[in-house]
Amino acid sequence: MNNSLKVDLYELTMAAGYFQNKVEARATFELSCHTMPENRSFLVACGLEQVVEYILNLRFSDEDIAFLKSLPVFRDVKSGFFDYLKSFRFTGDVWAMPEGEIFFAREPVIQVEAPIIEAQILETYLLSVINVESLVAAKAARVVAAACADGVARGVIDFGSRRAHGPEAGVLAARASYLAGCAGTSNVDAGKRFGVPVYGTMAHSWVEAFDSEEESFEKYHAAFPEGIILLVDTYDTLRSVRKIVQMPLREKLKGVRLDSGDLKVLSRKVRKILDGAGLPHVKILASGNLNEYKIAELVKAKAPVDLFGVGTDMVTSRDCPALDLTYKLVQVREKDGTVKYKSKTSPRKETIPGKKQVFRQYDGKGMFKKDAIGLSTEKAPAGARALLQPVILAGKLTGKLPLLEEARQAAAAKLAQLPPGFRDIDKRRTGKVGYTAAISQLRIKKRA
Amino acid sequence: MNNSLKVDLYELTMAAGYFQNKVEARATFELSCHTMPENRSFLVACGLEQVVEYILNLRFSDEDIAFLKSLPVFRDVKSGFFDYLKSFRFTGDVWAMPEGEIFFAREPVIQVEAPIIEAQILETYLLSVINVESLVAAKAARVVAAACADGVARGVIDFGSRRAHGPEAGVLAARASYLAGCAGTSNVDAGKRFGVPVYGTMAHSWVEAFDSEEESFEKYHAAFPEGIILLVDTYDTLRSVRKIVQMPLREKLKGVRLDSGDLKVLSRKVRKILDGAGLPHVKILASGNLNEYKIAELVKAKAPVDLFGVGTDMVTSRDCPALDLTYKLVQVREKDGTVKYKSKTSPRKETIPGKKQVFRQYDGKGMFKKDAIGLSTEKAPAGARALLQPVILAGKLTGKLPLLEEARQAAAAKLAQLPPGFRDIDKRRTGKVGYTAAISQLRIKKRA
Numbered sequence: 047m048n049n050s051l052k053v054d055l056y057e058l059t060m061a062a063g064y065f066q067n068k069v070e071a072r073a074t075f076e077l078s079c080h081t082m083p084e085n086r087s088f089l090v091a092c093g094l095e096q097v098v099e100y101i102l103n104l105r106f107s108d109e110d111i112a113f114l115k116s117l118p119v120f121r122d123v124k125s126g127f128f129d130y131l132k133s134f135r136f137t138g139d140v141w142a143m144p145e146g147e148i149f150f151a152r153e154p155v156i157q158v159e160a161p162i163i164e165a166q167i168l169e170t171y172l173l174s175v176i177n178v179e180s181l182v183a184a185k186a187a188r189v190v191a192a193a194c195a196d197g198v199a200r201g202v203i204d205f206g207s208r209r210a211h212g213p214e215a216g217v218l219a220a221r222a223s224y225l226a227g228c229a230g231t232s233n234v235d236a237g238k239r240f241g242v243p244v245y246g247t248m249a250h251s252w253v254e255a256f257d258s259e260e261e262s263f264e265k266y267h268a269a270f271p272e273g274i275i276l277l278v279d280t281y282d283t284l285r286s287v288r289k290i291v292q293m294p295l296r297e298k299l300k301g302v303r304l305d306s307g308d309l310k311v312l313s314r315k316v317r318k319i320l321d322g323a324g325l326p327h328v329k330i331l332a333s334g335n336l337n338e339y340k341i342a343e344l345v346k347a348k349a350p351v352d353l354f355g356v357g358t359d360m361v362t363s364r365d366c367p368a369l370d371l372t373y374k375l376v377q378v379r380e381k382d383g384t385v386k387y388k389s390k391t392s393p394r395k396e397t398i399p400g401k402k403q404v405f406r407q408y409d410g411k412g413m414f415k416k417d418a419i420g421l422s423t424e425k426a427p428a429g430a431r432a433l434l435q436p437v438i439l440a441g442k443l444t445g446k447l448p449l450l451e452e453a454r455q456a457a458a459a460k461l462a463q464l465p466p467g468f469r470d471i472d473k474r475r476t477g478k479v480g481y482t483a484a485i486s487q488l489r490i491k492k493r494a
Numbered sequence: 495m496n497n498s499l500k501v502d503l504y505e506l507t508m509a510a511g512y513f514q515n516k517v518e519a520r521a522t523f524e525l526s527c528h529t530m531p532e533n534r535s536f537l538v539a540c541g542l543e544q545v546v547e548y549i550l551n552l553r554f555s556d557e558d559i560a561f562l563k564s565l566p567v568f569r570d571v572k573s574g575f576f577d578y579l580k581s582f583r584f585t586g587d588v589w590a591m592p593e594g595e596i597f598f599a600r601e602p603v604i605q606v607e608a609p610i611i612e613a614q615i616l617e618t619y620l621l622s623v624i625n626v627e628s629l630v631a632a633k634a635a636r637v638v639a640a641a642c643a644d645g646v647a648r649g650v651i652d653f654g655s656r657r658a659h660g661p662e663a664g665v666l667a668a669r670a671s672y673l674a675g676c677a678g679t680s681n682v683d684a685g686k687r688f689g690v691p692v693y694g695t696m697a698h699s700w701v702e703a704f705d706s707e708e709e710s711f712e713k714y715h716a717a718f719p720e721g722i723i724l725l726v727d728t729y730d731t732l733r734s735v736r737k738i739v740q741m742p743l744r745e746k747l748k749g750v751r752l753d754s755g756d757l758k759v760l761s762r763k764v765r766k767i768l769d770g771a772g773l774p775h776v777k778i779l780a781s782g783n784l785n786e787y788k789i790a791e792l793v794k795a796k797a798p799v800d801l802f803g804v805g806t807d808m809v810t811s812r813d814c815p816a817l818d819l820t821y822k823l824v825q826v827r828e829k830d831g832t833v834k835y836k837s838k839t840s841p842r843k844e845t846i847p848g849k850k851q852v853f854r855q856y857d858g859k860g861m862f863k864k865d866a867i868g869l870s871t872e873k874a875p876a877g878a879r880a881l882l883q884p885v886i887l888a889g890k891l892t893g894k895l896p897l898l899e900e901a902r903q904a905a906a907a908k909l910a911q912l913p914p915g916f917r918d919i920d921k922r923r924t925g926k927v928g929y930t931a932a933i934s935q936l937r938i939k940k941r942a
Contacts, residue, residue, distance in 0.1 A: 052661035054653070054680040063696070063717040069703065083770035113686045119694075122719055162703060169697070173656035174664055181659075183707070194610055208621035209816040210664070211629075211659035213500035218660050232502040238561040246503030246567075248511070255517065255610060269511040274681070279840045306840040334843075341930040357590055358816045367815040368657040368806045375699035387700040390728045392754035407521030 049115070050106050055168040059119060061163045065127045072138075072379040073162035074401045076154035078366075079180075081367040087468045087475050090457060091147040091155050092222045093179030095447055098437060100171050101140065106131040108453055136165050139437040144405070146225060146457030147433055148464065149371075149446055150477040153404045153419060155180070157434055162378070169373045172436065177369050178215060179222040185338075186223035187361040187461060191469040192338040193354050195345050201229035201353045202341075203245050205333055206361025217363045225454050227461070229353075240450050247303070253280040260289060267295040275331060277302040278316075283307060287316050291323035301329035301353070309334070310349045317350040331355060337364070337469045377401050387488055398481070400488045405430040411467045418481035432460075496553050499561070501618040507567060509611045509839045511724070513575045518695045519706045520586075520827040521610035522849045525620055531814040534632055535916045535923050538905060539595040539603050541627030543895055546885060547589065548619050551749035554579040556839035587922045588614050588886040589870075591852070592896065594673060594905030595881055598911065599818075601852045601867060605882055610826070617821045625817050626663060627670040633786075633811040634671035635909060640786040643793050643804050650789075651693050653781055654809025665808045673902050675909070677801075682789040683866070688898050689864075695751070701728040708737060715743040723749040723779060725762070728833040732756060735764050739771035749777035751803070757782070765798040779803060786919045803846040825849050835936055846929070861913045868930035 062091030063069075079089060111128050138160020150156055156166045156172060174473055175190050186202070193200040202225040209215030220236035230243035237244035243422045248266060255477035264277055280287040287302060302320075304312050320328045332344070341354055358364060374397045375388045385400035401422040407415045407430045418427065431486065436444050448456065467475040481489075511517075527537060559576050562568055562577050586608020597603055604620060606613045627678030634650070640649040646909045652671040668684035676693035685692035696714060704710040711724055722743065726734040733749045735750060750768070752760050757780045768776045780792070781803030789802055806812060822845045823836045835847035849870040866875065884892050896904065915923040929937075 048659060051683040051686050052655070052665060053682055054655055055682050056680065056694045056697055058682065059718065060696055061696055061699050063714055064702065066702075066717040067713045069713075071703070073699075073703065075699070110686070114682075119683070119718065123717065132553075150704075166697075166699060170656050170664075171661050174661050175658055178659040178663070207500070207502055208618050208819070208821075209625055210622050211626040211663040211810070211815075212534075213497060213619050213622050214662040215626070215659040216618075217500060234501055234503050234506065235499040237565070238499050238558070244503045244565065246505075246507055248504055248508055249835075250840075251521075251523070251614060252508050252511065253521070254823050254838060255512075255521065255826060257834075265515045265517070266511050269514040269571065270507065270567065280838045282839070306732045306843045312853070361540075362810075362815040362898075364815055367659075367810040367812055371656070373656075375702050378703060386705075388699075390698045390702060391730070392727045395754045430543075440607065440771065480820050 048101055048107060048110070049171060050104055050110050053167065055063070055119070057167050058114065059171055060166055062120065062123045062127045063167070064163045065130055066123065069162055070381060071162050072159060073375055074157065074159045074167045074377045075169070075373050076372060076376050076402060077156040078154050078178060079149070079151050080370040080372050080395075082151040082476055085365050085370065087473070088148050088150065088184065088464060088477060089180055089227050089369070090187055091143040091149055091180060092225050093175045094142050094145045094156070094219075095450075096175045096179070096218070096436065097156065097172055098140070098443065098447060100175070101136050102443065104134065104136055104167075106134055108132070108321055112175060127129035129396060136160065136164050136438070137441040138438070139436065139440065142209045144435060144456060145453040146460055148414070148460045148477070149433075150417065150479050152398070153417065154402050154434060157401065158305055159401070159462045170395060173371050175218070177371050178218050181363045181369050182219040182222035182361065183226040185360050185366070186226035186228050187457070187469075188338040188471050189341060189356055189360055190227035192215070192342040192345065192471055195342060199364055200351065202227070203353060203355045204228050204231040204233065204360060205355040206357040207233045209358040210361045216361065222451065223360060225457055226451060227330045227454070227458060235457050239326045242450070245486070247275045248277050250277065250280045253277060259286060260293065264296060267298060271298060273298055273300040275303055277303045277305060279306045283312050284315055284319070287319045291319060291325060291460035294325070296325060299325065299328050300329050302334065303331040305334045309351065310347050311349050311357045313344070318450070329353060329426065333357070333464055335359070342471060359464060389433060398485065398489060400485055402433040402485070404417065404433040406433055408463070414463050414477060416478035416480065418480050418482050419485060421484045421488070424484055496555060496558070496935070497548055498558050499501055501615065503567070503725055505615050505617055506562060508614055510568065510571045510575045512611045512614070513578055514571065517522045517610055518608050518829060520607060521823055522605065522607045522825045523613045523617070523826050524850060525604040525819060525821045526602050526821050527597070527599050528818040530924055531601040531815050531817065535921070536596050536598065536632065536912060536925060537628055537637055537817070538631035538674050539591040539597055539628060540593055540631035540673050541666070541778040541780065542590050542593045542885065543898075544623045544892055545604065545620055546588070546891065546895060549584050549616060549886065550625070550891065552582065552584060552615075554582055556580070575609070583889060584608065584612050584886070585889040586666045586886070587884065587888065589882040590620050590885045591881045592883060592904060593901035594908055596862070596908045596925075597866065599611060599926050600846070600927060601865065601928070602850050602882060603607060605849065607849070621819050623666070623820050626666050629811045629817050630667040630670035630809065630813070631674040631905070633814070634674035634676050634809050635905070635917075636786040636919050637789060637808055638675035640793065640919055642791040643790060648799065650675070651801060651803050652676050652681065652808060654805040656682045657806040658809045666808065668897065673898060673905055675906060679711060690898070695723045696725050698725065698728045701725060707734060708741065711738065711741065711743060715746060719746060721748040722744055723751055723884045725751045725753060727752055731760050732763055732767070736769045739767060739773060740748040744771070744773060747776050748772065749779050749801070751779040751781065753782045756797050757799065760791055761792070761797045761799050767918055777801060777835070781805070783807070846932060846933065846937060850933070852881040856911070862911050862912060863923060863929065864926040865927070866928050867933060868929050869932045871938070872930055874934055
């Protein structure tokens with residue numbers, strides 16, 4: 047797919063402006079979340095793989111360039127700029143937190159250092175990819191935490207594609223929710239492109255398409271003889287389950303899905319019917335407008351649900367459908383080597399100058415203690431870990447990116463390092479984040 | 495782009511199930527919004543062009559099929575099904591409300607009638623496309639209404655791409671917001687693909703990249719000599735504007751953009767400086783976390799803002815980031831011509847059987863009065879308009895779809911037919927929607 051024009055026009059007018067004015071300084075931009083969402087204790091870095099793919103493959107086609115030339119705003123821009131675009135290749139460096147890393151407000155998640163045109167052009171695309179994936183990953187981590195709050199590992203499956211912001215957003219959300227701990231997704235493309243396990247059985251329409259519910263179940267079993275999950279709420283959940291346990295297909299029944307009604311009450315009654323019929327191994331999958339709060343209630347009430355299917359609230363991160371991400375210029379290195387620190391001073395939108403690194407410190411038990419944002423040239427404090435790692439240097443990938451499966455394991459490990467309270471969905475306990483003395487001095491100097 | 499696997503797995507397991515069981519009935523599915531969002535008085539149909547493109551081009555590649563075959567769930571599915579997928583073409587009918595039409599809960603926006611496999615497979619993709627575009631269109635209509643609440647036509651520009659749910663969602667949102675009345679977008683791809691007017695000038699990074707703000711403005715002017723809009727809040731808005739009005743480039747100044755601070759106070763002070771300097775024609779563009787409520791306040795306070803740039807809240811429809819859209823089987827026609835009405839009876843998720851039509855009635859002044867949902871076979875009541883129109887018949891487009899520009903004009907005309915109150919963002923006045931006697935009888939019969 048051609049992604050080169052999925053940018054705000056000003057990235058390209060500024061590019062033309064830098065080109066025409068021969069501004070060739072090397073710029074450092076940092077992508078971070080300006081403020082933490084009110085209802086999130088932590089965020090999960092996600093989307094780097096898509097960012098890297100975009101950066102390494104960014105090209106402007108003849109068609110793209112012809113379109114740009116047709117815009118009145120480029121009327122006076124000389125052809126040299128369009129020749130530049132035609133031969134565009136990213137030649138800079140990208141440092142980033144690996145996918146699955148936990149981050150907080152103000153911490154750079156991605157850092158781009160490149161000739162200023164190259165670094166600038168990436169802004170819109172990077173922001174929107176990291177926005178949707180990190181957003182959904184943070185939400186999914188909460189949902190998964192709620193599903194396992196009592197220590198029992200219950201799977202959460204992403205069922206949200208139909209309520210995503212378009213078909214591609216559904217795929218990205220499926221990837222992000224799997225990275226953050228979901229067991230899989232209903233989205234087939236996420237399986238094909240990213241290896242996310244895919245799940246799914248039947249819709250209500252299947253059950254309705256036949257003359258009776260029994261017939262619909264039998265016909266499904268005929269097509270899929272080995273292990274079936276049946277949707278039981280099309281007409282009357284309990285009556286449906288009572289019928290199923292008397293049908294021959296009960297031998298191959300793996301699960302039943304409840305998609306409406308009082309899930310607490312129904313799951314208990316259904317469990318009782320299944321157990322009474324000698325089917326204690328048959329799982330109960332619950333779905334229907336679920337989120338972390340409703341799941342927490344079900345878990346607290348000991349509702350016998352084994353798997354949760356979660357849609358709209360997770361795929362849109364409904365209670366926080368956007369992150370306050372920004373991509374800000376923090377320093378410029380002139381041709382002669384002079385470094386100039388950059389920041390804006392707009393009220394409540396002030397930015398912190400200087401190319402940074404995030405140093406994470408742990409307590410004696412290896413649990414997250416606090417972060418210090420320092421200059422990239424500073425040494426990590428004893429025992430601290432530097433979170434930003436080189437991913438692209440001089441336009442080349444530094445090594446193979448982790449597989450999604452590896453990133454998922456990394457996320458699980460990082461989440462496990464968060465002290466109690468962080469994963470409690472009803473509390474807000476945000477990580478302690480400070481600045482090193484070197485950064486603080488830079489801010490004071492800059493302000494003066 | 496290959497979109498065929500951007501579906502929930504169950505669309506394809508059901509397809510396999512229908513194929514194996516030789517279920518060849520002709521099914522009618524209807525896409526509608528089950529309940530109105532709490533904070534919306536109306537919805538705007540949007541996304542049909544993308545739906546039609548998907549349906550007419552839906553093909554399963556060898557790679558898609560190889561992936562499906564690799565999934566354990568398809569282990570026992572015979573090769574005939576995969577041959578069927580390989581030669582898949584949509585052969586059915588699609589009726590739909592034209593883009594820009596106003597709709598309310600329970601009204602079919604799209605109706606698909608086709609062999610059941612074909613109609614079923616479309617579900618996920620259609621839902622997610624109509625979800626994001628109709629969602630953003632409804633939100634944008636509110637934002638535009640707020641910007642023009644006093645009768646002055648102030649432009650609203652979509653600046654939301656960076657906060658969209660991924661790069662493609664940004665393009666779809668730009669299209670939807672333009673259809674609903676915005677003046678344009680910052681998203682270049684929306685310009686190229688859909689002809690949406692694109693706007694943009696400079697980011698704070700441009701201003702910071704130079705040693706002084708004046709230099710940054712001069713250099714921008716050098717690259718774009720004809721008409722510039724300058725971003726004035728990087729350091730100090732008023733000081734910036736006072737400098738600009740004394741610079742030679744003032745001759746070419748078209749506008750200034752305020753992106754932070756108290757926009758009511760700043761816009762007045764900036765207007766005063768501009769007017770005092772003999773620049774009454776220079777426009778003020780305001781942006782920065784705006785939505786319909788903040789814009790309404792500015793308009794009410796007579797803040798001298800000429801253009802609004804709106805981002806996150808509009809592109810994500812932040813106060814309602816998903817519609818409660820469903821795609822439901824309503825009837826099946828067997829090979830022998832027998833029609834069977836279909837509905838589910840799950841508590842609070844009951845559906846209404848029968849292939850429908852929506853009849854819209856108007857008052858003497860041509861304003862929206864009420865809707866009646868009837869059977870597709872019913873005659874429209876006198877003076878009523880049938881909203882569902884044939885778009886695809888037997889797999890072929892019935893005619894050229896309207897251009898986006900035409901759909902935008904249609905939306906403006908339909909919005910103008912809504913009586914007072916509907917477009918008031920602080921009220922909730924939903925359209926009166928009833929059922930015809932024929933539908934009501936069908937429900938009763940079905941329930942019995």
